[in-house]
Amino acid sequence: MKILVVAWSNPTSTDMHLFHVNQWRQMGHQVDVFPFDLEVTDEPRFRFLNSVEGCELEIGERRIASVCKKNRVDLLLLFYNFLRVGPMVRLRHQSGCKVGFYLDNNYLLSGDTAPFMSAADFVAVHDRYVIPLVRGDGAGRNPNVYYVRGAAEPSEHRPIDLSEWDKLRYGCEIAFIGGAGPDRLQALPLLAEHKLRIWGSPADWSVCPVLSPCVSSEPVYGLKKIKIYNAASIIINVEESEKQIDAINPRICEVLACGGFVLTNHTADLENAGFRDGESIVWFRSYEEMAYKAAYYIRNPDARRRVAQKGRELVLNTLTYEKISREWMRWIESVCPPSTNSH
Amino acid sequence: MIYFRFLMERAGGPPPHSICILGHCEEWANRQIVDELSVTWPLAKVFMLGDEKLHSCDLLVVPFDGDSAADAPPLDATFCTNWIMIYGLERRRIWIFRKEMAMSFLASARRFRAARRILAITKLAHPLKTCLRIWKRFLNS
Numbered sequence: 001m002k003i004l005v006v007a008w009s010n011p012t013s014t015d016m017h018l019f020h021v022n023q024w025r026q027m028g029h030q031v032d033v034f035p036f037d038l039e040v041t042d043e044p045r046f047r048f049l050n051s052v053e054g055c056e057l058e059i060g061e062r063r064i065a066s067v068c069k070k071n072r073v074d075l076l077l078l079f080y081n082f083l084r085v086g087p088m089v090r091l092r093h094q095s096g097c098k099v100g101f102y103l104d105n106n107y108l109l110s111g112d113t114a115p116f117m118s119a120a121d122f123v124a125v126h127d128r129y130v131i132p133l134v135r136g137d138g139a140g141r142n143p144n145v146y147y148v149r150g151a152a153e154p155s156e157h158r159p160i161d162l163s164e165w166d167k168l169r170y171g172c173e174i175a176f177i178g179g180a181g182p183d184r185l186q187a188l189p190l191l192a193e194h195k196l197r198i199w200g201s202p203a204d205w206s207v208c209p210v211l212s213p214c215v216s217s218e219p220v221y222g223l224k225k226i227k228i229y230n231a232a233s234i235i236i237n238v239e240e241s242e243k244q245i246d247a248i249n250p251r252i253c254e255v256l257a258c259g260g261f262v263l264t265n266h267t268a269d270l271e272n273a274g275f276r277d278g279e280s281i282v283w284f285r286s287y288e289e290m291a292y293k294a295a296y297y298i299r300n301p302d303a304r305r306r307v308a309q310k311g312r313e314l315v316l317n318t319l320t321y322e323k324i325s326r327e328w329m330r331w332i333e334s335v336c337p338p339s340t341n342s343h
Numbered sequence: 344m345i346y347f348r349f350l351m352e353r354a355g356g357p358p359p360h361s362i363c364i365l366g367h368c369e370e371w372a373n374r375q376i377v378d379e380l381s382v383t384w385p386l387a388k389v390f391m392l393g394d395e396k397l398h399s400c401d402l403l404v405v406p407f408d409g410d411s412a413a414d415a416p417p418l419d420a421t422f423c424t425n426w427i428m429i430y431g432l433e434r435r436r437i438w439i440f441r442k443e444m445a446m447s448f449l450a451s452a453r454r455f456r457a458a459r460r461i462l463a464i465t466k467l468a469h470p471l472k473t474c475l476r477i478w479k480r481f482l483n484s
Contacts, residue, residue, distance in 0.1 A: 011346040012435045018345045033349065042436050044412065044448070048455035052468055053475035058482050086483070156344050169371070219435045222344045223382045224375055 001338055002030045002071060004097075006064055007079035009035030011221035014104075016250055017079050019153045023325035032071065036082055039063055061087040068095045075100060075336055085115045098122075098336040102148070105243040106130055117142055122335050124148050124328065128269050129245035144335045149273065150250035151324040152257035152315050159230060159259035166227050172197040173298050174263075175232035177220055177251070180204035181240040185211075190291040191236065194298060199228065229258040233298055236290075237264035248273060252281070253319045256311035261304045263294055274318065280310040346437075347383040354439040356426045359401035362389045363424070365416065367406040372432055376404060399423035402439075406430040412438065413452040418445060 003024065007017040021031045040046050040060045050056045061083050068076055068091060076091070077100040083091070092099055098121040106127055108114055117123045122144035123134055135145040162170070173195040176188060180200065188198065189210045198211060199220045205211050220228065229235060235255045239247070246267045255262045264270070266283040275281040282297060284290035297304050351358065362380050367373050373391055380389050390398055397403070403424040407415040415429050420442075427445035429438045440448055462468040 009346075009349075010435050011437070015346050018349050022345070033353070035353070037436070038353075038438065042412070042434075044452040044455045047411075048459060049475060051459060052462065053472045053479075055475050055479055058479050062482075153345070165374070218371055218375070219432065221435070222346055222379045224378065227378075 001074040001333070001336075002032075003075045003077060004032050004034055004064075004067060004071065004073045005077050005079065006034040006036055006082050008037055009033070010037055012219050014250070015221065016150075019151070019156075019321040020325040020328070022153075023321050024329050027326060027329055029329070032067070032073075034064060034067060036060060036080070057082075057084065061091075065091045065095070068097055073097045074338060075332070077102065079104060081112055081116050083116070084112050085119050088116065089119060092121075100124060100332065100336070102126070103130065106245065107243075108133065115140070122146065122332065126150070127244045127247040129247075146328060146331050148328050149269070149319060149324055150248040150253050151319050151321045152250070152253035153321050154257055154316055157226060157229070157254040157257035160226060162227060162231055167231055170197075170224075170228045170231035172232050174234045174236050174294060175199065175228050176236045176238070177225065177228065180207070181242070183240050184238045187238045187287045187290060188236070190287055191294055194294065197232070225254075226258055229255045229260040233261065233301070233304065234263050234294060235260050236294070237262060238290075239265045239267075248319070253315045256281070256308065256315045257320075259308055259312055261297065261308040262311065263290065263297065274314055275311070278307065280307060280314050282307060344379070344383050347379060350428070350437060350439045351426075354426065354441070356402075356439065356441075358384050359387050359426065361398070361400040362387050362402045362404060363398050363400040364389065364391050364404040365406065366391055366393050367432070369432075372406060376406060376430060380404070397422055397424075402426045402428060403442075404428045404430055406432055408433050410434045411452060411456060412436070412449060413456040415449055415452075418442075418449060420446065 005017055005021055021033055024031050040056055040063060046059050064082060073095065075098050079102045088099055100122045101117055101120040102124045104126050108130065117134055118140040120142060123142050124146045125131060125134065126148060128147050131145050131147060134142055137143050174191050175197045177199045185208050189208060192210045196214045198205060198215045200215060202215045202217050205215045237249055237251055239249065246269050248269055252262050252264055263282050263284065266285050270281065270283065277283050282293055284293055364376055377389055377391060401424065403422055405415055405418065405427060410433055412429055418427065422442065424442055427440055427442055429445060431437060438448065462471065
């Protein structure tokens with residue numbers, strides 16, 4: 001299949017789509033990536049026009065449609081709603097491609113999201129919780145819904161040797177990577193008595209004076225992220241409940257693949273995937289439990305190492321992109337058989 | 344790692360054998376860029392430049408602060424390199440282009456920033472806004 005993947009490509013947000021693309025290419029698909037920020041948002045001409053009158057969406061829609069027609073794309077896979085429903089339906093009619101939509105946060109009620117999910121050929125979700133809300137044959141539901149678990153890429157997410165400088169820069173008792181939100185602002189102050197390091201935007205965290213001194217604004221992605229996973233005693237993962245409810249965040253898999261130790265919110269799907277509290281991961285159901293477990297595992301490095309080792313084995317056996325991406329693509333092939341565009 | 348490989352592939356360039364980085368004032372930034380490039384292309388020789396003269400290289404890395412590529416330092420046509428990575432630290436925007444395209448990209452970014460200022464001073468923003476609104480209405484009809 002000829003596939004066009006449209007995604008934000010700021011490396012500090014996510015590089016997940018690139019790992020999927022790698023696997024799909026190895027499966028023999030011809031996959032191109034349209035990085036929306038580089039092609040539209042930060043392209044000087046369009047940035048200028050958009051600053052005069054918001055028109056990023058219209059420009060993006062035209063650019064995506066043009067690439068689809070030029071490359072005779074079979075499948076347009078959007079990692080955000082970069083198109084509105086009308087232009088998407090028109091594009092599908094004109095170019096004959098199928099359209100898939102990946103919902104990466106639970107923003108179902110935002111803008112065009114719901115009608116877009118209804119009109120797409122399939123919907124992939126990062127959160128199992130939303131499946132029964134979306135899947136169906138009536139009332140605008142979509143019959144084709146697929147759940148994509150988070151995953152790791154062992155060639156990139158791996159244990160590494162750290163220099164003394166790395167240990168000094170990235171080492172800490174608890175590390176958090178990401179933006180602030182109501183849940184995180186409630187949870188992380190309970191960990192401030194430890195050597196806590198937050199990698200994120202200081203503006204986000206400035207509302208919490210206890211946490212502000214812990215925040216570093218340096219961009220984190222690629223090797224630096226791997227070093228943090230390797231250097232910190234605990235990587236804390238606090239989900240924002242407005243974004244996900246029953247998901248496996250890719251960060252969990254990445255940290256474990258690096259040999260790191262994860263303390264995370266409990267989700268039912270972590271259990272479904274085979275994780276067990278205190279054996280292959282450590283989870284919490286309340287922030288008090290989080291604080292208690294953080295203190296315990298900081299004091300017990302052997303227990304930490306044991307859990308991290310089991311977690312790593314589980315991720316390498318079941319939650320790699322080689323497995324997750326390929327299963328997803330086989331499902332896509334089953335709901336989107338190759339069209340005449342490929343011939 | 345995967346991100347830089349993606350950028351180079353998007354630019355249509357081969358893996359570089361030699362990389363020069365214009366030094367940034369922050370040590371963490373220099374280390375981060377060297378680390379990332381070295382692990383992405385392990386066979387490449389990576390040089391960090393201070394005030395000394397630029398080596399000839401396959402890829403020149405130009406870090407900058409600020410939220411727009413217009414904030415990147417000026418590029419000189421005499422730089423002996425094939426590819427240029429414009430490396431935004433603040434908004435984490437990174438581009439790779441052939442040298443000529445990189446220079447034209449930066450010139451374009453500066454031109455449009457100047458245009459924005461001119462619009463603000465001359466009040467021409469309003470008619471342009473009206474034109475864009477008409478264009479959007481036409482597209483949506």
